[in-house]
Amino acid sequence: MxxxxxxxxxxxxxxxxxxxxxxxxxxxxxxxxxxxxxxxxxxxxxxxxxxxxxxxxxxxxxxxxxxxxxxxxxxxxxxxxxxxxxxxxxxxxxxxxxxxxxxxxxxxxxxxxxxxxxxxAGMYTTKGTVNGDTLYGINVDNAIAGLEGNDTIYGNEGNDVLHGGAGDDKLYGGNDHDTLYGGAGVDYLDGGYGNDTYIFGRGYGHDTIYDNDYTSGNVDTIKLGVTPEKIEVSRRGDDLVFTIKETKETLTIQSYYYGSIYMQHEELTSQSSCTP
Known part of the structure; x- marks a missing residue:
């Protein structure tokens, strides 16, 4: 009614x-x-x-x-x-x-x-400015680009694609299956619930992933834009750290070793290039 x-x-x-x-x-x-x-x-x-x-x-x-x-x-x-x-x-x-x-x-x-x-393509698109923006998606599949500046982006519902762009950005996917690109800078990435994909490669700076999705069967994917022999893997406290040997840029999975809900990142792929 x-x-x-x-x-x-x-x-x-x-x-x-x-x-x-x-x-x-x-x-x-x-x-x-x-x-x-x-x-x-x-x-x-x-x-x-x-x-x-x-x-x-x-x-x-x-x-x-x-x-x-x-x-x-x-x-x-x-x-x-x-x-x-x-x-x-x-x-x-x-x-x-x-x-x-x-x-x-x-x-x-x-x-x-x-x-x-x-x-x-085929998504509800939003773009930021050269300043630091706070951007929100609506309840459909969103594609949001922060561009320059220190941006905060919320995908909301839907299978969203979030591009931080240049600057130190905070990206929150929300529910469903999201893809997060931090871009250049020191970025914080939280895909939220769902089977999320995180993109990282040369030129991305130092990014941190935080994802405590406890949903049974959910698996997140990390796509690294360099081949395996060019990556150094280490543990720093409870965090798992990937370092690109050539540039010293890092991707940190926060609290990975703390408990099972932080260890959903079971798929890791590498490729020759990665575009933000």
């Missing part, structure tokens, strides 16, 4: 409705765009069998090359193509089936601008 019988949704129902509407809008948009502007691009997708698990996955190599070629010919239309195709992937929730990390890395390694295009 809503609030006091008025038919108006209460705060919890309003959040669910807001997210449902956003999801429906993105789904309808994806169906339309794949049958019009992206029709020829979609035909380039091929399907491969993964022998290790006998699952079919979508190979985006030809699509990635086509977008890259368009970026070379006309940067603005290439960026639009990249944004719209990424929006389709996110709308259909098929990141795991298409090798999304490799797709993202192909473009994100080129510039921060292309990284942001991918991370914000």
């Amino acid at each position: 809503g609030v006091e019988g008025t038919g108006n949704p209460n705060v919890n129902a309003a959040a669910l409705l807001e997210r449902s509407y956003h999801g429906l809008k993105e789904s309808l948009y994806a169906k339309m765009i794949t049958q019009t502007h992206l029709k020829d691009l979609m035909k380039l997708a091929t399907y491969q069998l993964d022998e290790s698990n006998q699952k079919i996955y979508v190979d985006l190599a030809a699509i990635t090359n086509a977008i890259q070629e368009q970026l070379s010919l006309d940067k603005e239309s290439g960026k639009a193509m990249l944004r719209e195709f990424t929006r389709v992937i996110r709308s259909y929730q098929i990141e795991n089936e298409v090798g999304f990390d490799q797709y993202r890395e192909a473009f994100a390694s080129q510039s921060d601008e292309l990284a942001w295009i991918i991370d914000s």
Whole structure:
């Protein structure tokens, strides 16, 4: 019946409705765009069998090359193509089936601008200023960039992507599955509840992760932008510390050894480059 019988949704129902509407809008948009502007691009997708698990996955190599070629010919239309195709992937929730990390890395390694295009496609976007900002997401999937300054960013509900940018930032993911990029500076990252992803690499400075999600089965992922032999792992009190040998930059997992609720970071991946 809503609030006091008025038919108006209460705060919890309003959040669910807001997210449902956003999801429906993105789904309808994806169906339309794949049958019009992206029709020829979609035909380039091929399907491969993964022998290790006998699952079919979508190979985006030809699509990635086509977008890259368009970026070379006309940067603005290439960026639009990249944004719209990424929006389709996110709308259909098929990141795991298409090798999304490799797709993202192909473009994100080129510039921060292309990284942001991918991370914000199909999401509610908010950008800060050159000053120290406090930014809040709404109850949908948010992409929030603090840019310069010492920023504090709250993702709220939804699967959020938070970019701290330059400066000493504090990032709070909230509920659901969030991705946090501290950027350059001394940053504090708290993904909150959910299967969160933390990004760190050269140029990120000194970041600290605090995550005491006690939910059974939840596993967070740390993606380091350098190969394993270039990382030194150590214990400092109850903290686990990753140090990039060349730059001495550090990623600290606060209270990792204190108790099981702080030890959810069971997945650790390394890659050749990492773009904030």
